[in-house]
Amino acid sequence: MTRRPVEVGDPERLYTVTGGRSRADGDAFDLVTLIVAESDPAPWMQSEHVRILRLCRTPSAVVEISADLGMPVTVVRILLGDLLATGRITARHPQQGAGAGVPLPDSALLEEVLHGLRRL
Amino acid sequence: MDSAGSDAPAGTVPAARVPLGRAADTGLKIVVVGGFGVGKTTLVRSVSEIRPLNTEEVMTRAGVGVDETAGVGRKSTTTVAFDFGRISLDERRVLYLFGAPGQERFWFLWDRLFSGTLGAVVLVDTRRMSDSWYAVDRLEHHGTPFVVAVNRFDGDLAAFSLGEIRQALSLGPGVPLIDCDARVRSSGKHVLITLVDHLRALAGAREGKP
Ligand SMILES: Nc1nc2c(ncn2[C@@H]2O[C@H](COP(=O)(O)OP(=O)(O)OP(=O)(O)O)[C@@H](O)[C@H]2O)c(=O)[nH]1
Ligand SMILES: [Mg+2]
Numbered sequence: 465m466t467r468r469p470v471e472v473g474d475p476e477r478l479y480t481v482t483g484g485r486s487r488a489d490g491d492a493f494d495l496v497t498l499i500v501a502e503s504d505p506a507p508w509m510q511s512e513h514v515r516i517l518r519l520c521r522t523p524s525a526v527v528e529i530s531a532d533l534g535m536p537v538t539v540v541r542i543l544l545g546d547l548l549a550t551g552r553i554t555a556r557h558p559q560q561g562a563g564a565g566v567p568l569p570d571s572a573l574l575e576e577v578l579h580g581l582r583r584l
Numbered sequence: 585m586d587s588a589g590s591d592a593p594a595g596t597v598p599a600a601r602v603p604l605g606r607a608a609d610t611g612l613k614i615v616v617v618g619g620f621g622v623g624k625t626t627l628v629r630s631v632s633e634i635r636p637l638n639t640e641e642v643m644t645r646a647g648v649g650v651d652e653t654a655g656v657g658r659k660s661t662t663t664v665a666f667d668f669g670r671i672s673l674d675e676r677r678v679l680y681l682f683g684a685p686g687q688e689r690f691w692f693l694w695d696r697l698f699s700g701t702l703g704a705v706v707l708v709d710t711r712r713m714s715d716s717w718y719a720v721d722r723l724e725h726h727g728t729p730f731v732v733a734v735n736r737f738d739g740d741l742a743a744f745s746l747g748e749i750r751q752a753l754s755l756g757p758g759v760p761l762i763d764c765d766a767r768v769r770s771s772g773k774h775v776l777i778t779l780v781d782h783l784r785a786l787a788g789a790r791e792g793k794p
Contacts, residue, residue, distance in 0.1 A: 578777065
């Protein structure tokens with residue numbers, strides 16, 4: 465995988481959170497990838513990791529985690545990369561969409577979406 | 585399916601975000617894009633099952649990793665704030681609706697944030713039509729299918745017709761164009777259905793089905 469450069473917001477704070485890393489190995493995480501915790505937080509874990517594991521007791525989208533932590537999506541991707549690497553979370557990735565190197569949405573999926581919207 | 589959150593009286597803070605069901609495994613996205621104050625958040629709120637949340641993405645300019653430079657604090661960064669809501673479509677599928685500004689720096693982050701979107705809604709305020717022109721142009725450039733929804737504000741004296749708006753935005757005949765009131769749930773729902781109907785027609789044509 466090519467490592468793409470990223471971004472930090474308030475550098476001081478975010479450097480602390482990510483242990484100084486500013487590159488994400490977490491390009492795997494889409495905004496709407498759903499994250500599920502596979503273990504309980506341990507007392508020695510970094511507080512952001514603990515919060516993520518608590519939030520993800522039920523599936524939570526990356527963007528929801530970002531909003532709840534009050535941290536830019538980029539930083540959350542880095543934190544999620546740590547947790548994924550140690551097997552503490554699993555990720556349910558989106559499978560269809562326009563222009564992401566994934567297949568365009570097919571009409572069967574769109575039919576399901578329509579169905580759900582009409583029921584609102 | 586309940587729609588907890590959206591019915592809470594204004595001003596009360598929901599205790600906690602309504603969790604998704606355990607079977608949720610497919611996130612989908614639709615982006616609402618438009619100029620300042622056009623009603624993006626209002627539209628998201630009117631159809632969402634949660635109170636809209638917001639967050640941001642930050643990216644360094646010039647494609648240089650921060651760790652390769654000294655003086656991080658002087659680095660030129662692009663920040664885009666956006667908000668979002670959520671609609672649980674069924675046990676497995678969850679639709680996320682993003683409200684995003686249409687200004688230039690936002691498009692810089694489009695691929696990073698919104699690639700893989702099903703499609704987009706361009707929200708138009710006819711009193712500031714030029715804001716929408718840019719969004720239409722960028723979406724066409726990115727190949728993202730979209731519909732255009734005109735959020736009619738009370739003080740809109742000019743009251744352009746849809747035909748006039750279609751012409752002003754140079755919309756092709758295949759692009760759906762509708763009126764809406766972003767404050768009204770049924771109207772917001774109609775906007776989304778119009779978009780997904782359009783997407784389904786495009787997919788059907790690709791697949792060689794009627
Ligand atoms: N009269 C009228 N007012 C509206 C309508 N839609 C939104 N508003 C009001 O217009 C203002 C701006 O709406 P927002 O939903 O915050 O607009 P926005 O596009 O999210 O704005 P920014 O995020 O600041 O760019 C709010 O005070 C809304 O209550 C509408 O259809 N009619
Ligand atoms: Mg807004």
